[in-house]
Amino acid sequence: DLGVYQHYMQKEIHEQPRAVADTIEGVIDNGVDVDTLFGDSATGVFRDIDAVLVLASGTSYYAGLVAKYWIEGVAGIRTDVELGHEYRYRDSIANPRQLVVTISQSGETLDTMEALKRAKELGHGNTLSICNVRESAIPRASRLVFYTRAGMEIGVASTKAFTTQLVSLYTLALAIAKAKGKLTAEREAAELEQLRFVPGSIQHALNLEPQVQAWAERFAQKEHALFLGRGIHYPVALEGALKLKEISYIHAEAYPAGELKHGPLALVDSNMPVVVIAPNDALLEKVKSNMQEVRARGGELYVFADLDSHFTESEGVHVIRTPRYSGVLSPIAHTIPVQLLAYHTALKRGTDVDKPRNLAKSVTVE
Ligand code: M6R
Numbered sequence: 001d002l003g004v005y006q007h008y009m010q011k012e013i014h015e016q017p018r019a020v021a022d023t024i025e026g027v028i029d030n031g032v033d034v035d036t037l038f039g040d041s042a043t044g045v046f047r048d049i050d051a052v053l054v055l056a057s058g059t060s061y062y063a064g065l066v067a068k069y070w071i072e073g074v075a076g077i078r079t080d081v082e083l084g085h086e087y088r089y090r091d092s093i094a095n096p097r098q099l100v101v102t103i104s105q106s107g108e109t110l111d112t113m114e115a116l117k118r119a120k121e122l123g124h125g126n127t128l129s130i131c132n133v134r135e136s137a138i139p140r141a142s143r144l145v146f147y148t149r150a151g152m153e154i155g156v157a158s159t160k161a162f163t164t165q166l167v168s169l170y171t172l173a174l175a176i177a178k179a180k181g182k183l184t185a186e187r188e189a190a191e192l193e194q195l196r197f198v199p200g201s202i203q204h205a206l207n208l209e210p211q212v213q214a215w216a217e218r219f220a221q222k223e224h225a226l227f228l229g230r231g232i233h234y235p236v237a238l239e240g241a242l243k244l245k246e247i248s249y250i251h252a253e254a255y256p257a258g259e260l261k262h263g264p265l266a267l268v269d270s271n272m273p274v275v276v277i278a279p280n281d282a283l284l285e286k287v288k289s290n291m292q293e294v295r296a297r298g299g300e301l302y303v304f305a306d307l308d309s310h311f312t313e314s315e316g317v318h319v320i321r322t323p324r325y326s327g328v329l330s331p332i333a334h335t336i337p338v339q340l341l342a343y344h345t346a347l348k349r350g351t352d353v354d355k356p357r358n359l360a361k362s363v364t365v366e
Helices: 008-014 016-030 034-038 042-048 058-075 110-121 160-179 185-196 198-206 209-219 231-248 257-262 284-296 327-349
Strands: 051-056 078-083 098-104 127-131 144-147 224-229 251-256 273-277 300-306 317-322
Touching: 008 016, 008 327, 016 034, 016 160, 016 185, 016 198, 034 042, 034 144, 034 160, 042 160, 051 058, 051 110, 058 078, 058 098, 058 160, 058 231, 058 327, 098 110, 098 160, 110 127, 127 160, 144 160, 160 185, 160 327, 185 198, 185 327, 198 327, 209 317, 209 327, 224 231, 224 257, 224 284, 231 251, 231 273, 231 327, 251 257, 257 284, 273 284, 273 327, 284 300, 300 327, 317 327
Parallel strands: 051 078, 051 098, 098 127, 127 144, 224 251, 224 273, 273 300, 300 317
Antiparallel strands: none
């Protein structure tokens, strides 16, 4: 039932404050109770690991790229992230002390399932699935499970599955830190306080919809777009580009902004809109100088910047102010405007938003 919405994707974008609140409910109510959250033996498993390997596809893979920053930053555990279909066909060095984390909305993605099987064949016994569909194939094949509580996702473009995966992965980083004795009670309380604000900052980002819609009018006329971010916001740029190409069929690419002058800058001219994810984090000054490189070549900038980034609009520089920088959790709130941009651009172009051509919701073939 679509209710007031025109498409499932739009409905699912707007369901995110609730979906995220439901997913973190257990953590907010009881703190980081590792075994309750991840499964009976989770504390023992997490205590002994010395590395993490994330395996996933598409948007779920981008969630894994964000998780690398969190697990390494919060728990101090080396984390590698790999596409399932790449991992399963290469020779890799198995490490029995590595936790293998699969991320999948559907729990049925063949590439991810086969990667999990391969990891197990190689001797990986510590497996954890982050999944949205209960009792699907991937969680059934995993030792530990954390279910996102996004509710059913119908639109082919993943939206609420992604943001609920992100909060789950942040919880995982906290749980590993706790099992390893690296999370003091004081720090835990402060982290939970941060998590509590996430549904509100998602709502704030949703309120930007009319401004994003105005940008979409212009994007709908374009055939190419570039998305830039740095550090933990680079995966958000990747997600923005994937959403746009998937449902509006505009060719979109994402780069870490520092990579511009190593090649992609050659693409920039006045016909190439460049979307920049630029919250006030430690890399903001670097991002600003990358933006100057774009302006100097006549590129038009569309900047998502929070209140503290101190951007002003000028010729060729359009700015939408996102929620105030919310620390390490900022990628979650900054995903909302790029989802909205893709949605409204596709709407203007009249494409089939919920069922884009050539794609299936769940990819169960190779
Ligand atoms: O169900 P999964 O999370 O395993 O699906 C993985 C990808 O197929 C999926 O995220 C795909 O990239 C989406 N259509 C992106 O919006």
